[in-house]
Amino acid sequence: MCYYLKLKYFTLHGPLPGMPPQFLLGNLAQSGLLFDKASLPEAHIAFKQRYGDIYQFWISSTRLIVVNNLNDIQHIFTHRNIYDQGDIYVQKFSIVIPHGLISSKGAKYKRHAGLTLPLFRRGKIVSNFDLIVDCVDKLLIRWRTKSPQHVHLDIVQQSQNLLLAIFGLIGFDYDMETLDNDNDTNKNELTKALQYFLSNFNIMLFSPKILSTIYFKLSSQYRQSQKTIEQYFDRMIKQELDNGKELIAQRKRTSLIASLVGSLQQDEEMETNKSEEDRKGLSRNELLDEMRLFLLAGFETTSTALAWFIHLMSKHPQVQQNIKTELSNNNSQGLLSLDRLDSLVYLDCVIKEVFRFCPPINGTVRTLTVDDRLPETGAQLFRGDQILIPFHSLARDTRYWSIDPELFYPERFLGADKDHHPYALIPFGGGHRQCIGQDLARFELKVIAARLMQYVTFGDGGNQVNSGGHLSKLTIIPKHVGVTIDFDK
Template sequence: MLFELCLILLLIILYVIYVKRRYFSLHGSLPGLSPHFLFGNLIQAGVLFRNISVPNALRQFKARYGDVFQFWLGSSRIIVVSGVEDVQHVLTHRHIYDKGALSTRTFSILFPDAIVCCKGAKYKRHAAYILTLFRRTKVMANLDLMIDHVDKLLVRWRANDIDIIHQNILQQCQYLVLGIFGFIAFDYDLEILNGEDFTGNELTQALQDFVSAFQFLLFSPSFISSIYLKFNSRYRRAREVIKRHLYQIIEQELTENEESLANRKRTCFIASLVTSLQENESLEASKPEEDKKGLSRQEVLDEMLLFLVAGFETTATALAWFIHLMSKHPRVQSKIKAELASNGGTTQDITQDRLDSLVYLDCVVNEVLRFCPPLLAAVRTVGVDDVLPQSGAQLHEGDEVLIPIHNLARDTRLWSIDPDLFYPERFLEADKNHHPYALLPFSTGHRQCIGQDLARFELKVLAARLMQNVTFTDGGPQVNSGGHFARVSVMPKHIGVKISFDY
């Protein structure tokens, strides 16, 4: 009996030691704060309970600990790397640094068979079909479609009282971008802008509920996230609604004849995806990954879901930041309008040639993406032990490396003009030849955002059309203070603007 008690006591002591070393101790020599159990550094950084955003928390830690430090995102230990030469090293040595296991684990809970979660041979198989969907020529073919959707939004705004302060700008941007993406990706009318208000329809509400879960997943261990989603009826209902709509889109596409599919593959993502469907899923499933061809129906579904979420969040977030920043910087807004006026007038149709001539607007788009990057970070996993060239930091196999995009964008060593200023002219002046890794709004390298050409093009088109027609003014500090919160993208927390028509 005494032996059993001693054995149990020994096991308890060993478990306590393990927990202390795993959750309450720093690992190695890199600086940082000792983490709290389960919460990591989130309480100490103010992310929990003090409403400090993750980008600002990482910026504060950088000021305290330097370019390389440990940070515990919940129960996950990450190495934050902010020195630009170290960042370039990580993002250009793909044989050492692969897709981050941390981000893969998080996304795989939502869409396990999408390209963002794939590695190795499976990634190559998906990339063969997915990357071609976002080629610039395919994206630019949708210029008129984008403008038509903006015009629908303008009709709604014109019906409003001029003194109304719009506090749901982010939601309106999401609906606008999602409506556009429904046609670009699926040749499908999601009927988002057809109603009389901005309450959305069943699908848009389901998408809101679906992506809302991501904020919880970002800070939670995988097993807790899985339990949370399993018992979250709102999330499960949202997922079923989205799947039903996506299956309906797939079935509608399968009814098209081969000639129609061939013609529509030039502009429509879903037509290309459907032609990638495996003819015999059971046979393909039995093959080694290196020998598989095509995509299964579940893989196509997850890719479509990823497209929807990305289309719902990233470009919409950037557009909302654009509107917020225009309301705060009337000088910039006036210069955009002047450039539009000198390139064919403010009421003329926007063509590809006119769009290419808007150099200052390019600078504004770049500055919006620098000042308020929609993505939080790039994440990589160390495949073999390595030493970073700038800091000399030793990294070990299995370490998770996080590159905070906001830190690079606000690093005074990388920008000649004060990076805390919103100043688009920097890209025509002293910062014209900035370090290429100082501005990474969509990451870079072989695992960069596959939709960045679409996002940049769409943001420029939407911004140009809005500036042709309306002026945004500040709704006041109580409603238009900005700030961020993180979901799939880093979103503005408080936007409140007035909208007036220019003619």
């Protein structure tokens, strides 16, 4: 039995290069991922240098074929009939979010997506401008209580608290209260529960499914965290139901929580007996899973990008000054409006450079529905193969950038790299299963960054505490961030 498992799940397949996987571990120990000696981006860059544009990479028993050639990547993203949502998402996320959008394919995905995708288009997002500014102002009030010499070592957590507050209001019309208290000493229950889940994400990602399933079933702390999250969700659902059917129906086109609650199935048993293609609405379990998924995705990606932004600003004072200069030009009153935000071209470049230099997500995975051959490398792929496209490797590949990609240089998007290959910078993926919340994430980050740059300057807290580095969780967060915060006015 062990020999069969080793041969099927822990042995290189076919002619594609790669490091022979270890039993149960795959390439986790060999790449340094197992003990946080390396992050996923660092591991993929090392493997690319060793094996080239296409290679095998094993996460435990899951075999991935990693593709770095842009022509091949374009082929993958533009052939949705061949390359579907990665099975790894279904396998891994179904352990904790079995009914969520990320764990769904086919008719089930279309049913869920039809209820939520329209709400994340830019036209629906910009109305949240004042809400985002108000939340940032609450954070600024807390920062004013600290000395300018104080080194903030909890920027990742503070970024998470800010985005939890913002997305709670945008997505669920609910005050998460994450900015109301000094969360250094008094985290609310929801924050604790979410941070526990995020801290255990690597168990779900790196372990064989059966082991991670057993772990989460036996973990009393995990069960308690999920109970806490569901209690908060029950309050949000009740709050929305109290609005009445007529108001919910009116709000469905503009409110995520109204769309979800308004789609609750009236007769779950009847819907369950239908084929997936004929089902309508969401069951209660599906509703709870979508809330869980949107809450995690809605705050984690943008909070990670914000933490990277703050770290990078502290390391690049001239970039900070350039943003401040752009904000002050032709704006003597110092007001921030939606029109003013749209005019900030340099800030757009900075945000693009943050997403290029430090993509919050490691990559995206597609699974083949039929056999196929990649056009550039000529690699023969087979039905069921899982293809990983690594965002960080593409963003640092010297072949795809005119200016040294190892430099943090926003001006690249005003000059030599303005017309870069569209698939060299894909922090939210591409094709039909790209991140549905990317417009919201970009908008949130731009509003937050502009508001912060109106009032504060981030200083480098020193190499020992502000050295950056990657830490692989649900997103790729900065490992060491320590900054000072000095108010300009």
